[in-house]
Amino acid sequence: MPVIESTYKPPFWARKSFVSTVFSGLARKVKGVEQTRERIILEDTDFLDLDWSYAKQRSNKVIILLHGLEGRAQRPYITGAAKLFNENNIDACAVNFRSCSGEPNLLFRSYHSGATEDLDAVVQHVLSKGQYDEIYIKGISLGANMVLKYVGEGRALPTELKSVIAVSSPCDLKGSCGELLSLKNKHYAIRFLGHLKDKLKPKLEQFPNDISMADFNAIKTLKDFDDIYTSKAHGFKDALDYYEKSSCSQFLPNIKIPALIINALNDSFLSSGCYPVKEAKENPNVYLEMPKYGGHVAFIDKGNVYYNEKRALEFVTEN
Template identity: 55%
Template sequence: MPILDSSYHSPLIFRSAHLSTIYAALLRKVDFRISKRERLELSDGDFLDLDWCYPLNKNTEKLLIVTHGLAGNAQRPYMLGMAKSFTEKGWDVALMNFRSCSGELNRLYRSYNAGATEDLEEVVTHALKKNKYRHISLAGFSLGGNLLLKYLGERNTVPTEVKSAMAVSVPCDLGASLKELNKNHNFLYSRRFLKNLKEQLYERHLAFPGEIDKNDIASCNSLLAVDELYTSKAHGYKDAAEYYKKCSCLQFLPHIKIPTLLINAENDSFLSPNSYPVKTAKNSSFLYLEIPKYGGHVGFIQKGEKYYHEKRALEFIIDRSQ
């Protein structure tokens, strides 16, 4: 598909990548509550929690499934903003909490990672059995966007009910984007992620003292170190490099077979050049790529309550659901 021209016009103050990223993540308030939480028992004996959001008219055949970013959860403003936008249009919305991200440690030593598409697959299967939806669309943010795109591109087919998808601020090359995140101008973000992930690892040490040592956790001074110590090993990869190589969605993008929109801001300080797959999009019949000049990382602020990526999700997904 041709590269899409972006109509995003950032307010002047939010042309700063850092200001838009921080405001959207920490200061945005979304007046919206989930309808109910459901615990999904997974086939390997573990669980994850789904936060369901319903429109006033509950008799809908359309569902949006949304995935969050690293160290996130379903209650983040970007998740609630997307849910509110779609329930207002009469859709059901299922917000995924990845394993161990809903406030309770999961049962197994493993948790979640950028390539754990088996969990998304189980959510889709469960949704189809639960309500027999005729139309399912997917939306993902950052790490969850990478997972979503990998899910769509790594398998020969997805259920016919899965009609379209959108991914926002996606590190399509995990290893290269980690190098960007470790640069000095991203110090505050990388420190925040590291602090959150180490806190989770200390909890995991208490539950699995024979699997991970608290002194090894304490010595982790970077996100790479966390992935070397835990993420890669716990999920069956030799090391962090193999994890990044096998789980980066970039290699799967040419194989996507449903209409999919990827929005990555040009000034997103988390992303490497490989996260702007212009050539792949031009050669694809299904991948649409939009590169707004501004927006930072999931910071597409505009006048009014809705953010730009929510407006674009409504346009792109609902147009394909008629």
């Protein structure tokens, strides 16, 4: 599909990437979403916690929501989408990745941008309920890369999976990491790294044969974290190998169901490789929308319903 011309027009005060991103991450509140937690056990004996919210009437439609790096199912960008879809008679299953539900996961491994085996486990679990004829998936940031990789890897997708939406997707993980390590994003990188190291620290005692205090102390940047922990814990050679194999951009040509990507041009987390114009033009199933504004997951709009949430609902309705 040709690149979609975006109609997004933020409030004047929200045009700057930093302002909109920080406001959306720290100040936005979403009320009125009641979540019920369900725990599923994975094949490797670890667990995932799913936070469900429901439409007022029994629905045969559900959207699976995937959060970003160090997010959780209670983040406003998740609950905002859940609320809008619930109000439009669609149930919502908000996934907490391993270690992100408030309880440490059981294994040395955790979650990462390309862990589509966990997403597939969620999809299969949702299908097993026998209630849903239509399934959609919406991923945010890390979750956006994951869902695009998932539908482009060549697996046999269930016929119930109708469409996916990816918001602020770091399609080129190496390039995105480079942006996060740049001076303009130093404050974000420090915050992310602090959260990641806090979760990693208990694993030093649990798994002393897998990581040492010297390894832990050597982690100074997000790339160090991926070199020392993410790659080793998940079967990659190093950070660059992880980025290369997990970036969704290489899988976009293989996507065979409708997929909407919304990446703001002023998103300071995204490199030029995160805007897959060529792939969108060559694959009729890939729809790329690049609003001028929106920062990182910060498409502020009227009524506390974000533009990307409205577009996601429109997209699943039209496809």
